Amino acid sequence: MSIDALSGTARSTARDAAPAAPSRLATALRGTGHALGRSLDWRPWASFGALLLLWFAAHHFGWVERKYLPSPLDVVHRLVVEVTQGTILFDLKETLRRNLAGLVIGVAAGLALGGLLGLSGRLGKIVGPTVLAQRQTALFAWVPLLSMWFGGADPGKIAFIAVAAFQPMVVNTWRGISLVPATYRELSDVLLFSRWTYFRLVAVPSALPMIFTGLHGALIYAWLATVGSELFLNIAPGLGGRLNEGSQLFEIDLLFLAIALFGLVGLAYNTLAERAEALLVRWHAR
Amino acid sequence: MTAPLASAPALAARHPALDIRNVNKTFLVQGRPIEALAGITLTVEAGAFVSVVGASGCGKSTLLRLILGLDRDYSGEIRLDDRLVDGPGADRAIVFQEHRLLPWLTVEANVGAALLHSGLDKPARRRAVAEHLELVGLEAFAKAYPAQLSGGMAQRVAIARALANRPRFLLLDEPLGALDALTRLRLQEELKRIVASEGATAILVTHDVDEAVYLGHRIVVLHPRPGRIAAVLNVPEVARRDRSSPQFVALRDQVLELLGVVHAPAERGVGAGAETTA
Structure with a gap:
């Protein structure tokens, strides 16, 4: 996000200064900054990870009856079986x-x-x-x-x-x-x-x-x-x-x-x- | 009135290039008629540069829209080379206050857009685009997008676009009004050179009195509500060449006075920025 905002400023400055080349560069930079920011951003993964942990825990400690909630590993296993034989x-x-x-x-x-x-x-x-x-x-x-x-x-x-x-x-x-x-x-x-x-x-x-x-x-x-x-x-x-x-x-x-x-x-x-x-x-x- | 015509050879036909006769224009605003233009009569000779000045709301831009043929709901007659205006045509082009470039097209594509329906083939169009970009000094930016240009550069592209089809009439609707003061001065210079080199008949609408005096062969002063012609003044060659000449200052003061701006006696300083009151 911060990278995004930064390149945004760079872009507008470049535009005010008028020459085309720097502005193009800024646009390109913005593109990479965006991709970089996305791959480095841990926040979306945090909630995903937490959910996965919760799932593991719920299964492991039997918070939910097991026939209603498989272990994540069961699902992965099923995927492997499905892909190879199903x-x-x-x-x-x-x-x-x-x-x-x-x-x-x-x-x-x-x-x-x-x-x-x-x-x-x-x-x-x-x-x-x-x-x-x-x-x-x-x-x-x-x-x-x-x-x-x-x-x-x-x-x-x-x-x-x-x-x-x-x-x-x-x-x-x-x-x-x-x-x-x-x-x-x-x-x-x-x-x-x-x-x-x-x-x-x-x-x-x-x-x-x-x-x-x-x-x-x-x-x-x-x-x-x-x-x-x-x-x-x-x-x-x-x-x-x-x-x-x-x-x-x-x-x-x-x-x-x-x-x-x-x-x-x-x-x-x-x-x-x-x-x-x-x-x-x-x-x-x- | 003949002096400014020196550059334009006397045409065989004695008709003025632009002939506006007793034009009245009324708008309906919330059901009530509002008079925008009243009894406008004006002739412009081929090759002349006419500045139209007036406070905002005096119908300057409306007049340009009528000449362009964008609005045909008026009384009176507008003739171009003795033909009644009945819609937009290739003989006229306009530069708006905002550059109005299409942001998704490159500079050259924007200029080329004006030639799409000119009947020229592709190589000829490309040549015309290159020539006019050179004319405004932006040949290096042919592949740039409008967002990458400064305001002044974008407006120069708009000027190139307007001229690309070699129109007989160039209409300028406060084309430099949105630019900073320095860019505006530089572009006034360029506009004058370009219009002269293209031999177009130009009508410039502006509220900048200095600009009107510096660019025009003649100045038409409009009074508002309803828009009507208060005076038509000739600009001496000296005034057009030199912004600090006494002729320039005198004419500017005369226009400002006609516009009803408070006018101090002659000992007033030279070169003060002129702004009309709205």
Whole structure:
């Protein structure tokens, strides 16, 4: 954190002094400072470590009945067994495949509709309220309907994940593109930009931070929906199926393992989104 | 009025380059009409540099927006080379008070953006960008991003962008107003040189009376509420060359007086910073 703040000052000083090279350097420094600060920062690990200790203790001293709480070592052991003899890697792959398929469909649809709504004020007025109302629907309320339309197998699951990804994507893209500052719109008029040039050079870059907010939300929602679809729709290979299996067969170590994997993938998605955003929206930290 | 035209050869057509006739502009503010411009009539010859001064709220920027064609809801006529203004066009370019560079584009891409719909092919566009960056002395910063530039440099890029398409008319909306005093003086110098070398007809809106006198061939003084022309003054060549010449000081004082700023008699010192009251 302190490294971050320090490089922040260096950056602004460099900017005031104007020459480009030092400023670029400062930007680069900021990047490394960030990464360095992250790997050295012990604080997030402290709470994680404490939780692990607590878990060990709870198991060891029998605070929780052992059939409800495996030892962390049991979970690691189960992982090894699953990887060498079981199907967990295949399940993970199936879950990720579903998730990515739904995510791509939902994000693409959200980008397209959001872009249209943002560009055409009239369309925004006509279709916008419906989109907003759709967003108010609790995500899981879609499950029964979608399973009727698309069935409980893969199409139904992917449709549900796509709906989940679509919602934050469409709203943020729409808002981002319709909130382009009036000064930039005026500039585009003066420079005789065509609609397409305006979209490409002004609207999209200006909306990029909001589009990324939408993408971030889409990743999280789609991941939630992936778990949900695998739990509530037909049983099929996938992490959600293993969760069901763990609870029904009372294999507590499997249950814990599947939860941990869900958490890890979610964490990876989140980190990925943040890194990508930081890279692509560099100029935005003016 | 003929003296400032020396640089511009007499055009075959006798029409002024810019012809504003009896322009009135009214805004609706909370349902009530507010007169922004009243009876503006002004002609500008090709190649002339006209400064428009006035207190804030006198409709200076509104006038530029009308000339640009951004706002066509007014009465009266604005003609450019005898054609009625009916929207923005390649013959006009503007430099705003804030540089308004797109932060996600490099300096050269920002300047090049003005040429995207010019009909020029890529090599020609690249050449025009390089030429105009050289004109403002920033060829070394072609690949830099706006955030890496100082305010003065960014404004110079904005000037290059405005000139890249070789517009007949260069509109300047307080382009140096947000800069520090030293940078402003330096850029006034540059602006004068650049506009002369490009042969553009320039209209500068400013509230800095020194700037108006130093840059303009003519000064249009506006009075506020509603914005109307109080006087049109010619600037003697000497005044345009030398900020401490008696002609410069006399003209500045005359403009300040027209603007209603308290005016002490002649023994007042030379070179005091001029600011109008709002």
